[in-house]
Amino acid sequence: MSRDELWDAPTVTEPVTARVSVPGSKSATNRALVLAALSEEPCVLSRPLRSRDTLLMADALRALGAGIEDGPDGSWQVTPARPVRGETSVDVGASGTVMRFVPTLAALADGPVHFDGDPRSHERPLGPLVEALRELGAQIEDTANPGHFPLTVRGRGALLGGVVEIDSASSSQFVSALLLSGARFERGVDVRHVGGRLPSQPYIEMAVQMVRAAGVVVDDSEPERWRVQPGPIHAVSQTIEPDLSNAAPFLAAALVAGGRVTVPDWPRHTTQPGDRLREIFTLMGARCELTDEGLSVTGDGTIHGVDLDLADESELTPTIAALAALADSPSRLRGIGHIRLHETDRVAALAKEINGLGGAVTERPDELLIEPVPLHGGVFESYEDHRMATAGAVLGLAVPGVRVVDIATTGKTLPDFPARWAAMLAGTDFGC
Secondary structure (H helix, E strand, C coil): CCCCCEEECCCCCCCEEEEECCCECHHHHHHHHHHHHCCCCCEEEECCCCCHHHHHHHHHHHHCCCEEEECCCCCEEEECCCCCCCCEEEECCCCHHHHHHHHHHHCCCCCEEEEECCHHHHCCCCHHHHHHHHHCCCCEECCCCCCCCCEEEECCCCCCCEEEEECCCCCCHHHHHHHHHHHHCCCCEEEEECCCCCCCHHHHHHHHHHHHHCCCCEECCCCCEEEECCCCCCCCCEECCECHHHHHHHHHHHHHHCEEEEEECCCCCCCCHHHHHHHHHHHCCCEEEEECCEEEEEECCCCCCCEEECCCCHHHHHHHHHHHHCCCCCEEEECCHHHHHCCCCHHHHHHHHHHHCCCEEEEECCEEEEECCCCCCEEECCCCCHHHHHHHHHHHHHCCCEEEECHHHHHHCCCCHHHHHHHHHCCCCECC
């Protein structure tokens, strides 16, 4: 399906009963790939996500000298980059993790690495990380568009490292990028966040846990400070958890249509912020049960409005906003100003698109106020943003005639979304 084609979002009149398996976490897959590329020995990543974002990461690391081969069971077998190779180019697409993680790793390369990507990559924030890398000893050329792509990292085979202050209020990925590569810097790295509120902190905790699992010493005992000791990285073979944020629209279907949707293999303990769905959907009127089978969400078609701070779980905002537009009382979604800098300005886009269907959404700098009113069909623009596209699908469950632009953009993190959606609504298990 091309960018210009419209996808008719299915509307349901009966309760949904389905099991939907979602593929591996994008965030965990891309962090694991970076650590494996910097490791002392090969490792195997089982059940990795294979989507545009993770394929871009794999290609980027291959360009820098890592070996990433397909295993017979869908795994990736990763051979470290020894040395990290320069004299190459990397396409970051519009992937935030590739944009932030790979230039940091490229500072260790033995020659220049040129970076470019989709037009949106030229707009997304990068400047604080560029300046931090320069303070740590990296040579970076970004004269064409200072603090943004395109740019060239002129690697010299090593990076001094040391203490650095960085304002990560626009993206927690700046901190994660330094943590993932920091053990390979000659002095390690001592990262101190300065500036506004730090968003999406669970993703930093994910990086900390994965770096520690690779044998690296990380001290995060002081708030908003992370000290990574220099030393070898011993990446471990692992199975990637399901992507809990990608589970959100499927589980939301149980609230909209009534019925029960189960996502298998939901982890009992996780750093993924998507795990907060259990709390949020309970507040919105569902019953959530975590068992050995997975996470099951049961609804009766009634949705309650909520007042939520989503600063740490901002990836969930499009799905929650769609549900809030269908609720029985108003909602306020707070702490989400930083998602204006994601694949699109999600705050503005959600307000515009829901209002375009007859909604009553008020956009503020850091929040959305959503007053439920009767909605009608219409075109729902996705802005080449996977989470906007799935939000349109959720609305379409209850609103006949919703037509989503570029549903294929969901392939950024969730391959085969239309097929999974159709299978769920048909009551057919998908990938289970």
